[in-house]
Amino acid sequence: MVISDPKEIEKLRRSGQMLAEVLALVAEKAVPGISAEELDRLAESEILARGGKPAFKGHQSNPQERPFPASLCVSINEEVVHGIPHKDKILRAGDVVGLDLGVNYQGFFTDAAITVPIGQVNSKLLDLIAAAKHSLANGLNQIKSGNHIGDIGYAIEKTAIDAGFVVVRELVGHGVGRSVWEEPEVPCFGKRGEGLELREGMVLAVEPMLNMKDPRIKFSQDGWTVTTYDGQPAAHFEHTILVTKTGFEVLTKAKL
Template sequence: MAKGPIQFKTEEELELMRSSGKLLAQAHGEVASLVKEGVTPRQLDQRAEEFIRDNGALASFKGYKVGSSVFPYSLCLSLNDVVVHGFATDVPLKSGDIISVDCGVYYNGFHTDSAYTHAVGEVAPEVAELLRETKASLYLGIEQAVSGNRVGDISYAIQNHVSRKGYGVVRELVGHGVGRSLHEKPDVPNFGKRGSGPMLQTGMVLAIEPMINLGKKDVMQDKDGWTIRTRDRKPSAHFEHTVVVRKDKAEILTSFEHIEKAVQ
């Protein structure tokens, strides 16, 4: 994924990242207010891009390159069995769908990254539970993002919570450092052993992002070169925050506050 050494942020740089995270949280709120039956993913994408640009920022994902392939949208919009990197389509959302909205903002020279999986209308009880438990695992992982711990402590906390529920933990995709580049070291898997991996130190900024499947862990990639979906075609949930490693308690730079207000 990312190359090079871990980038530690100064307090001045973290202040700039806070402003990026705040704008990202507001962009999520704008999108969340539109998520309902009959709305298309493309409409969500257009609203996010509009809002981000109107506020003097750029959507981190649009134009992002992997080899010769370029991501064409401002949001990764992943519906039902799509884990991540889904494309904005013109197919209207319907009751019972879930859709992960993954958004990145580049503002004041820094990226922040956050994702939230929405239920559309009435979803099956087991799917609603998948969303609740995946979100809970995110915060359990964040609790471990303190100096002196290791990346594996985050990974274990996430895996331990969701595995007890019988869910599949995606192996091929991981969280990551974030800052002047969208993807920086270290990688942050959602599975692992306590006490393993790089040491966490104050000033590291991590995008922690559980990607959890209702069924098995196995995934596949569509022919578009981006869309990742579950091999068994069962639903997948994705929640993500950008956080700063601190001495006693991680600082969350992004927020779900605007989302939760919009969906009340």
């Protein structure tokens, strides 16, 4: 969406702050032995307690699609995104876990994700997480009115490759604001100066997804969970941002 009304911007900020607070709480509880279902229940209750609604629960991209059954995506190890939480999905030491959450506050949607290590994790996986986080930071630093979508993707992919990893090319970031997923697409790759020109007031969800070596992915039979093709772990970070004249404002910044 493109937004300019100050009252609407404030609602979007509230949505993003609510999300950031809840995601931080969920991340703190992501420890060995807890189930993905418990994390999902925590996320939903905390969103509702703050006056928001879970944006993902019941979401369908089209009428034929299975509605997403939870409020929180919990993606463990080789699960790249959209992992469905359930009681038998237990976090274990050595795992890397992606936590992806969306909030609807009075009709204004925000979306964010982080990847966290569970207990002691090997150094290569910590490098993967750091590279994904760094890719997001470098991608965001390309955002200002007059730059292009391709500038974001170029910075994300270059950061990933320089760190020895690859980006997922079949999934993208997206516009957000009045619904969970909107145009435009925001890929994790691109060419500088190409793609849609960024304009003040645009609201985007930028989300690098990094794999170890193989960029390919597989779609699971549950209709939602996306996994790496080679079974190796992945990492995923995401922020919702507002494009400004001179740069950007992160709407979902959590103190992690």
